[in-house]
Amino acid sequence: MAEVISLMDIDDDNHSLKSNNNLRKATPWVEKYRPQSLSDVAAHRDIIDTIDRLTSENRLPHLLLYGPPGTGKTSTILAVARKLYGSQMHNLVLELNASDERGIDVVRQQIQDFASTQSFSFGAKASVKLVLLDEADAMTKDAQFALRRVIEKYTKSTRFALICNHVNKIIPALQSRCTRFRFAPLDAINVSERLKHVIQAERLDVPECGLKALVRLSNGDMRKALNILQSTHMASQQITEEAVYLCTGNPLPKDIEQISHWLLNESFAVSFRRISEMKTRKGLALVDIVREVTMFVFKIKMQSGVRVQLINDLADIEYRLSFGCNDKLQLGSLISTFTRARSALVAAAK
Template sequence: MGDAMEVDTPTVARLTAVAKGKAKITAPSKSVPWVEKYRPTSLADVAAHKDIIDTIDRLTGENRLPHLLLYGPPGTGKTSTILAVARKLYGSQFQNMILELNASDDRGIDVVRQQIQDFASTQSISFGAKGNVKLVILDEADAMTKDAQFALRRIIEKYTKNTRFCLICNYVSKIIPALQSRCTRFRFAPLSVENVTGRLQYIIREEGLDATESGLAAIVRLSNGDMRKALNVLQEALFLKISNRLHTGF
């Protein structure tokens, strides 16, 4: 097994800064962020919210997938869930059947009118996919302007026959009622201590690490139900341990 990760006071201070977004992981250039490396690829891998997952899975299995609005705090599995659903639905045609946009970057009305409309208006030629509708995933939808949201509402109405839309946000109150009413809403609550601990233990085993109970508990406490934050803190703890040993010669 690898290095034991007992979290001392200076390390806790550094990890707290990472958890609050005030510091970044300084990983080697070839290292893959664990947030991406261990992102669930199937519904079985999603750490929590079994009731939501089962409901969406059943609807896709019955070819009755509605427009979706997934909301809740960061790091609670919203994006991972819909991507896992899409992979199960489309299989090898996954890349051809979805359009994924981040509304915090692509938040203007032109994006809605152009990229989304261009994608939604074309008929699917992916006959091998299980579903015959395409999927637009709009992350951080609460960052969209009101004009863009109204334009999106009209596009949803126009192309509902062959395209489904999944809006993902932290604050549902920032989504206009006209969009909310066209979507089936699911709230993703912060993950439980058991869910976060279980996932971290799995990653610790995969990475060949040793972790003390107190160190693991500290990371879970700092994450506050945010799996993304927990993974960032865990990875930062490993690099701090390696860095300290390189500098001290131990």
């Protein structure tokens, strides 16, 4: 007897398909375009090739991957797990975020329980299990010492991969048991190539000036670059340089040039008034202005001694602003810093 398909069944299937499509559209591009294999990772080919070879030869050691955010640490180890375990990854990999579960209890319970149970590969390429600890530098010292003992005890059946931003917060006893790889900030060309791939896949309108702005503001952080790209796309049809800077709240390069001109040429009162007006009109943060002005100082010709002193003074202002010091006082300090620099340059010219 033929199966009867009701209109309700068809509607449900269509609804399910629409839901999946909507879910995919709502997925953050950081996850949607996360590399699925080691060959897809954007940069650090020397590190990737070494880990790939160790994985292929089934000689993977305990790993410690460290470096700034958005440089491919988590993507690399997840790609390793997919290569090792395939469809059995969810059975043979324990993934924990140490910033959420950072105490000694998680080591004694979750990690030790997982490491001590016998593994069955069911067709996976490796029989050893993998414990992935993201943000391991957030773990307490007691938890790290307990983890050291667990690594020693279960090293034959389990591999441990620690990921962190600050390697100095990992105790030496753990560092010595792992093979360390440092992930440096990505080069501009690596960020640009990956962004072009996403732009093409999403069919976005991004002129060259917009792409350069994305790369510049990312500072080698691929996650930040993708988040800026997605948020700018949500706010603007065309992702121009101005749209990128407006979306992120950063001052435009032409605004920084104008502010620097005032600082180098105008009086204290005029500079204070004009910079204050621009801050209010464009909604700029003084800390962003100071950071960009510092980068501008690096680019212009200036006597080396004056440049070093000026950059040190700007760093002090940025430090004070990070602790919530009064904006007006620090703006005055910024202008005074350039006034002293101007005086020093005039004295050196004589």
